[in-house]
Amino acid sequence: MRTESGSAGMLVVAALIALVWANSPWSESYVDLWHTELAIRFGDGGLTMDLHHWINDGLMVVFFFVIGLEVRKEFAIGELTDRSRVVVPLVAGITGMLVPAAIFLALNPSGEQAAGWGAVIGTDTAFLLGVMALVGPAVSTQLRIFLLTLTVIDDIVAVSVIGIVYSDGLSLGALGVAALCLVVLVVLDRFAVWQAAPYVLVVLVLWVATLESGVHASIAGMVSGLLVPALDPRRVDVEEAARTFRAFRQSPMPGVQRTARRSLTRAISVNERLQEALHTPTSHVVVPLFALANAGVDLRDGVLGDALASRLMWGIVLGLVVGKALGIFVGAFASVRLGWGRLPQGVGLGHTLAGGALSGIGFTVSLLIISLAFESTRLQDQARVGVLLAAVLASLAGWAAFRFSARFLGQTDAALPRTLSQPVDPARDHVVGPVDAELTLVEYLDYECPFCARVSGVGDELRAHFGDRLRYVTRHLPLPVHPHSELAALASEAASLQGRFWEMHAVLFAHQDELELEDLVGYAAEIGLDVERFMRDLDDDDVHRHVAHDVASAEESGVRGTPTFFIGDTRHIGPHDARSLIVALEQQGVGRPIG
Template sequence: MSQEQSACGQGQDDEFARQTGHQLRRFIRTEAGSAGLLVVASLVALVWANSPWSESYVDLWHTTVEITVGSMGGLSMDLHHWVNDGLMVVFFFVIGLEVRREFSVGELTDRRRLVVPLVAGLGGMLVPALVYLALNSSGEAANGWGVVIGTDTAFLLGVLALVGPRVSTQLRIFLLTLTVIDDIVAVSVIGLVYSESIETVPLLVAAAGLVALVVLARVGEWRASPYVAVVVVMWIATLESGLHASIAGMLAGLLVPALNPTRSDVESAASSFRAFRQSPMPGVQRTARQSLTRAISVNERLQEALHGWTSYVVVPVFALANAGIDLRDGVLGEALRSPVTWGVTLGLVLGKLTGIGLGTFGSVRLRLGSLPQGVGQGHTLAGAALSGIGFTVSLLIVGLAFEDPDLQAQAAVGVLMSAVLASVVGWLVFALAARFFDQRDAALPRLLSDPVDPEVDHVRGPADAELTLVEYLDYECPFCAKATGAANEVRAHFGDRLRYVSRHLPLTVHVHADIAALAAEAAAEQGRFWEMHELLFAHQDELEVEDLAGYAADLGLDVEEFLRALDDERLAARVRRDLVSAEASGVRGTPTFFVGDQRHLGAHDARSLIEELERSARRTTGRFGA
């Protein structure tokens, strides 16, 4: 079983929150929430471009804006280029930040999770390109193959929320991983294939910027301003070099480090904050602010600052600037007869469905990887269909691939048609998967897979108690220590009405978690499990073998027998049993509680647990009578 680093300490109030880390939840919700604004901006652009005031639309985006610094010169572009070559760099920079975070501390830290979406993502780009080229094999039209390789994450997640399963957390994670791969390749194609002639000196300056970002990360620079300054220089240099600036944004984002908060940084921040409460002086306030800032990686702070702007400003403005296609004077009729339009439409709608579907099915059948728990082939096919919404990246490439305005219009019509058709096809596939294969919720299991067995489990309280609270825990997880304290309050509240069950889930990110779990089992062999349980949580920073031996001595255990038990395969199998049951029960982080046989989705404080247990008691009473 694999556990991501962000899992430790999750404690949210809904299914989505309990299955995903904070950053991933924020990313998905922001992207999904911006989809509606994106649609509105696109419709406004279309109506404006086809209205009596269409000239004002054209004139607006051809307005020249120049930024100069004294006699040093500056940048001069029309508004359309400022949007596509300027604002969109921020968009791709945020994507790069998210990709780096997912590889460093997120869903992709476990490389086994990467295989299926990687194969599916590559298939979802290769097959659409082949479909397009089958209809447009020569001339300038052939340059448009890149239009069909991209997927618009914002639109995809927004439509998924409308037409997908009621709970689709696992599918969302799978699709987000797939679009991460898609974005990397798409931006590389934009930068390398659709760029103009290359200027050497600016290109070297941009390369020096990449080196500077690596150096900043290596020396542990925690302030955001040096990274931002380097990215601005890289952007200007990339523009001057002839490469499309989007590649600078993506590469820069990939090089900004992402780290989970360390315990020492968090404790330092807490100490500084307490000092400020005691002495609210300017110097103490500055130190406290710096300590709080350093506890969060520069990658996540930049995402926090920029993500809302890109989702709610940059992408809608891009849609406003690029979706305004004048369909009058026979343009729409000509587009519907054009192989470019149909190449784009079939490439995105049919090509994405086929490529991603075959890539997923083939990699699973060849046992290269597996689908996320709770996700079926029907879900992935529907998600593959929705991946045919290529709006943002596709429209960007339309402007780069074609010089002929007629071809640009025809390709753009294909992009708009495919967004509608892909949404309809995705909805149909979801409906078919639910009806014929019972693939409804694409979520983790919520039922406790292995019922409590007093002969095997560690149980506090009467074995036949009315209420049951099961906790999956990690002895090195600081959140578990707090949750266990809450569990003690819960036990005190219910008394003999409750049995509390402790199960192991040592996370791979905690180096002493496994040996601590074995120590608890070794103490259990001598009848002192709960005493060792309390000691391990009381000394989370001291879990070396020597420390464990000392705790055994303090408890009056036979230390030699205790140490031998740490290497006992029978006890290791006991810990693995809990790991397997956690996996089958949909547990992905610690602490995770089950009230009865149902996974608890709320907070881990004593009050929340007591309320949920009382609700469970009322349901049981209502079911069987007073």
């Protein structure tokens, strides 16, 4: 149930149920159900909408809120923190919307049908990823990242189109209240409010104000999600959580339990906590319920024939199936050839064609826009048939493109490399243990990374277990998010020139919150280095080249974070505590060392 393919499966089942129900002898009950009115009253005021609008204008706001949360996290601490990685998917995302819209408008240049152009610009991310899990490569992590980055742009534009183009009868007073809510969210972010309740209350008020303003509420969900802060766990909060948990273990009383729970909650950003709480109900309840309410097209009495003969339906089908694949592929190809950026490591142009084809599954966003773009039931039915047909054809086109890429282009997967690109070289690498040991453990580390500090003694534990059967090797990967990590890496290499690498290594981890230049000079004196030589060596070209070489080898080996371990020449996937690494090393068995 937690897999993307499972979520996509539920979406398909809900759509099929809607189609069967709408074409059954009980089709009137399907229509009547969604026209059932529901009201929430507070004294003389309240909200009254039919069930269909509660789903489209209410529950779907939660869906777009989760998308906004995911986008904020990606820009704050995820893949999009490196802006250079955004260029290719940004260009591909834009062309992947312009080309479908152009194809649709070429077939429907005027009249009421032209209003449906927005139905071909969006992609159903959940459906896309679910189908890719079924028909794509066995390992497609990098392609998934590329497509998620692309759909970030897609979602922002699609929701903006919904909120601006398909809104009418604007109320300035309600818009003022909505704007004030956005200001409050910014203030909560600025003052680092970590409790979820204030954000949720403001978002609820924002949703009601947006409903009353005449702007479609989906934009409220997306924008409010973008304003909920996402942060990496701070070391001080993690340590405080650990301290209070130990206190509860020693004294399991209600007051201590509340304190421990509060500190554990605070250690994780409110953005990630809300995602964790909402992702499953959104994927497995909200989106399937939306499909059930919107995919039920009564194809009887000539509706299907009417749709197949309409330019509106074919504009949607060709826009989604041909336009998305062509637009995304051309955008990615052009931006790479022009040198604007590069595809993620492990992703080929064949993958972009296949991913672009799957992006033609517009489903959720397309159906929502159709319900807003057309008042005529006839046009809505024609457009919905086009969206459903496009979802089937896009899935088949993606499957065919993946098979073509694997067979003729050799692009069998879309994952990061898992093999150590640069073999261990005892002449330059820092090695503990016999250089010809039968087992090898390589660690890429960052001296300012708290997780590296937590496992900094793992090499000693493993050496105690394996003895001379194991050699432990360290390499540098100072991460951009840690401002002092590169200087610390240079300090360790400068100490190495005086034969004190491991002494400096231990001191840096012991004081990873104090890595300013004056601190490093003090550590150099503490471990008995010639301080003047140490200062000169910090600027030595060979020292800088050593760190740069390690960083380049990490990139080539598919390393994206620290700590990352290689068992032999294969990247270790999974926990990196001593016990897990011992099991992985024992599974490797007796082998020849690398290098």
